[in-house]
Amino acid sequence: MRSPRTSDDNTLIDMVRDGCIGDNNVVWTPFGARRLTYADYAASGRSLAFIEDFIQREVLPMYGNTHTETSATALQTTRFREDARKIIAREVGAGDDCAVLFAGSGTTAAVTKIITALGLRLPESLDERYSLSRSIPKHERPVVFIGPYEHHSNELPWRETIADVVVIPPTKQGLVDLDQLQIQLRAYRDRPLRIGSFSAASNVTGIMSDTDKIADILHRHGALAFFDYAAGGPHMKIHMGRNKDAIFISPHKFPGGVGTPGVLVVRKTLMRTRVPTVPGGGTVDFVTPWFQAYTEDIAHREEGGTPAIVESIRAGLAFQLKGAMSTDAMVARERAILSRAFAAWRSERSIEILGNPDAPRVPIVSFIVRSPSGQIVHHNFIVALLNDLFGIQIRGGCSCAGPYGHDLLNVNKDTSYALYYVVRDHKQVGIKPGWCRVTFKYFFSDEIVKYIIRAVVLVARYGWALMPLYTFTPENGLWTNRRKPEKSALSLDELEYGSDGVLRWPSRQHQVPLEAIHEYMREGEALLRRAVSGAYPVRRDECGSIATDFDRVLWFDLPKQSVKGYDEEQARRRGVGGGWVGGRERFPHGRDNSWDSSSKASPVSSTKTLYEINPSEHSHSSHSHSHHASPTRGTMALPKAFPGPHSHSTPHYMTHSQVSAQVHTHLLPQTLPKVPPIPDDSPKQKRFGLFRPRSRTNLRAAAAA
Numbered sequence: 293m294r295s296p297r298t299s300d301d302n303t304l305i306d307m308v309r310d311g312c313i314g315d316n317n318v319v320w321t322p323f324g325a326r327r328l329t330y331a332d333y334a335a336s337g338r339s340l341a342f343i344e345d346f347i348q349r350e351v352l353p354m355y356g357n358t359h360t361e362t363s364a365t366a367l368q369t370t371r372f373r374e375d376a377r378k379i380i381a382r383e384v385g386a387g388d389d390c391a392v393l394f395a396g397s398g399t400t401a402a403v404t405k406i407i408t409a410l411g412l413r414l415p416e417s418l419d420e421r422y423s424l425s426r427s428i429p430k431h432e433r434p435v436v437f438i439g440p441y442e443h444h445s446n447e448l449p450w451r452e453t454i455a456d457v458v459v460i461p462p463t464k465q466g467l468v469d470l471d472q473l474q475i476q477l478r479a480y481r482d483r484p485l486r487i488g489s490f491s492a493a494s495n496v497t498g499i500m501s502d503t504d505k506i507a508d509i510l511h512r513h514g515a516l517a518f519f520d521y522a523a524g525g526p527h528m529k530i531h532m533g534r535n536k537d538a539i540f541i542s543p544h545k546f547p548g549g550v551g552t553p554g555v556l557v558v559r560k561t562l563m564r565t566r567v568p569t570v571p572g573g574g575t576v577d578f579v580t581p582w583f584q585a586y587t588e589d590i591a592h593r594e595e596g597g598t599p600a601i602v603e604s605i606r607a608g609l610a611f612q613l614k615g616a617m618s619t620d621a622m623v624a625r626e627r628a629i630l631s632r633a634f635a636a637w638r639s640e641r642s643i644e645i646l647g648n649p650d651a652p653r654v655p656i657v658s659f660i661v662r663s664p665s666g667q668i669v670h671h672n673f674i675v676a677l678l679n680d681l682f683g684i685q686i687r688g689g690c691s692c693a694g695p696y697g698h699d700l701l702n703v704n705k706d707t708s709y710a711l712y713y714v715v716r717d718h719k720q721v722g723i724k725p726g727w728c729r730v731t732f733k734y735f736f737s738d739e740i741v742k743y744i745i746r747a748v749v750l751v752a753r754y755g756w757a758l759m760p761l762y763t764f765t766p767e768n769g770l771w772t773n774r775r776k777p778e779k780s781a782l783s784l785d786e787l788e789y790g791s792d793g794v795l796r797w798p799s800r801q802h803q804v805p806l807e808a809i810h811e812y813m814r815e816g817e818a819l820l821r822r823a824v825s826g827a828y829p830v831r832r833d834e835c836g837s838i839a840t841d842f843d844r845v846l847w848f849d850l851p852k853q854s855v856k857g858y859d860e861e862q863a864r865r866r867g868v869g870g871g872w873v874g875g876r877e878r879f880p881h882g883r884d885n886s887w888d889s890s891s892k893a894s895p896v897s898s899t900k901t902l903y904e905i906n907p908s909e910h911s912h913s914s915h916s917h918s919h920h921a922s923p924t925r926g927t928m929a930l931p932k933a934f935p936g937p938h939s940h941s942t943p944h945y946m947t948h949s950q951v952s953a954q955v956h957t958h959l960l961p962q963t964l965p966k967v968p969p970i971p972d973d974s975p976k977q978k979r980f981g982l983f984r985p986r987s988r989t990n991l992r993a994a995a996a997a
Contacts, residue, residue, distance in 0.1 A: 301621040308547055309735040313339040316803040319683050322773035326683025327808045331744055333731040334495050334523060334656045335687050340548035343609045351605055358601055359574050373601055376608020383615045386532040386557050391590040393556040394604045399522040399540035400445040402556035406538055408569040412453035425454050434485035437476060439468045441494035444692040446520040466648035468501050477513035486515035493524030496691045497647030498656035507535040527654035529619045532557055549610035553600045563590050572596035625734040626655040629741050636745045642752045646700045646727055655732035663756040663849045670848040671726040673771040677755045680773060681816040682747040689726040701725055710845045718839040722769030743809045750820060757823035759851035764835035766842055
């Protein structure tokens with residue numbers, strides 16, 4: 293098949309950026325409308341207008357089922373779908389000895405399909421009744437080698453097979469330890485089937501594997517080489533070549549790939565089973581009352597039933613777009629963006645980036661945030677704040693990489709079981725540890741990159757002070773603002789067919805220009821300024837009812853702990869000098885425009901936003917301090933004092949415009965003060981000895997053990 297003509301990379305990048313559906317839409321938050329800024333591409337991509345336009349204009353009008361080519365609609369649809377298959381084969385370098393199979397739900401379905409084809413999973417009911425798996429001699433069991441940073445989709449399916457699963461530990465740099473891989477391959481050299489199944493890149497840290505080296509090692513030892521490109525595929529060149537036996541891809545993570553099925557690219561020799569993995573419609577050449585004969589064509593044989601036809605075509609279009617762009621240009625742009633983010637975030641005492649930041653990475657960054665108490669701030673609280681204050685969409689949790697998370701967060705076995713018992717016995721999944729994850733893309737504008745980086749810094753430094761405005765629900769781990777958004781999420785139940793037959797619904801869609809982000813930043817800074825200075829007292833109903841076991845293993849701050857820890861830290865620092873007044877930090881004078889390329893206010897303003905304002909706040913005279921503490925271990929240079937403590941009289945409410953008018957009364961500093969350093973002897977850090985990321989040396993020692 294002819295390759296698409298490659299356009300100028302910059303032109304194509306601009307087209308992708310401008311074509312993202314929904315980028316100018318708003319999300320409704322407790323603080324007003326915010327322009328949607330999507331940075332969750334490691335979870336799922338977004339639709340592109342020009343791809344959807346082609347589908348609307350050309351695919352859907354001629355849509356028909358692909359199980360025949362007699363009619364015009366079936367012929368056209370079949371051609372589109374088979375073209376998509378060929379495009380994917382071309383873009384991943386798959387030869388005629390490989391099959392490209394569309395496989396259900398992402399890489400999970402692709403991995404499951406190859407497991408089924410290899411006959412590695414026994415039916416659960418039969419296994420329990422006849423103890424089939426236990427009757428297999430150990431030396432006859434297959435063995436599967438996986439890496440240290442696998443997604444659940446490339447680990448759990450293998451665990452549920454008859455194979456022994458061997459985890460290859462990381463090196464000191466956090467990469468797959470190739471020496472250990474060779475040692476384990478030799479240790480299991482007598483096994484009848486050996487498979488290596490490794491992620492091309494971690495979906496948590498973005499750390500990349502050298503897939504070619506791993507594949508060569510596996511083949512030298514007679515093992516099969518499988519690779520999971522779910523996280524890495526959108527960011528790197530995918531190459532099947534001669535040294536890979538199967539690759540798993542999730543096109544739904546590609547720009548333009550929304551809703552697409554998983555893809556399995558596999559050597560045809562591995563799919564030569566007597567019965568297809570999913571026997572059914574479209575898999576046969578002939579069926580009689582007495583027998584059935586399955587087709588020899590792997591693609592038809594292994595895609596039984598009516599497939600996700602339009603979605604498969606969309607997958608081909610997403611790959612075609614990726615192929616139209618220079619991989620080198622895409623990688624260079626994403627590396628530059630990642631370097632900017634690391635430069636800002638690695639210097640923040642409140643931010644701890646997970647994984648080795650110096651290892652080769654795709655632009656996926658996971659981090660945890662610590663409050664002044666030394667405890668971690670719950671990941672879902674940070675995610676909620678970035679959404680509510682800035683409209684930024686990221687993801688919190690374990691990213692479906694629990695074992696890797698245990699390693700990154702230093703969760704030992706005893707602690708893990710204690711956490712699990714809370715989930716099992718009390719159904720309070722909010723105790724599960726996790727992190728915040730941001731994904732950058734090559735088509736992000738410089739302005740958006742600055743906005744995301746700056747917003748993360750602000751929320752990490754000062755977001756804890758807004759905890760009193762939120763309620764934590766231990767059953768689901770969500771943090772909910774006490775004030776509801778002006779508009780809730782749209783429900784399908786709100787759709788109605790009128791008497792005229794027209795489908796109607798109360799649309800939530802509004803659009804704002806990119807320039808609105810400057811106003812959001814000003815509003816966010818003003819709100820955080822007020823919060824740090826003590827505007828929001830802690831309330832008793834800060835969270836739902838938590839179990840005793842939950843409290844015993846509590847690893848994150850609740851509002852009262854965060855505020856108390858901050859006040860205690862300030863009291864400690866007042867003993868060594870510095871600019872502290874009252875019970876809270878004061879922002880020094882000055883304004884921070886370092887992130888903002890425009891000094892103009894946004895034409896869009898959340899005029900309905902209400903902030904809780906203390907009427908006596910701005911009546912104090914200014915104070916200053918002429919001496920500051922020297923920055924030493926456990927201390928920091930303290931900023932000038934801000935006006936004195938606030939009166940906590942009954943608050944009243946001011947509109948956004950009134951608040952904005954007072955923003956300039958106390959301007960922000962050129963560089964916002966960092967949160968106080970976390971003392972090494974903090975008792976909360978040692979409560980369980982958890983969530984203090986291991987040093988690289990310790991990680992190596994743990995791997996060797």
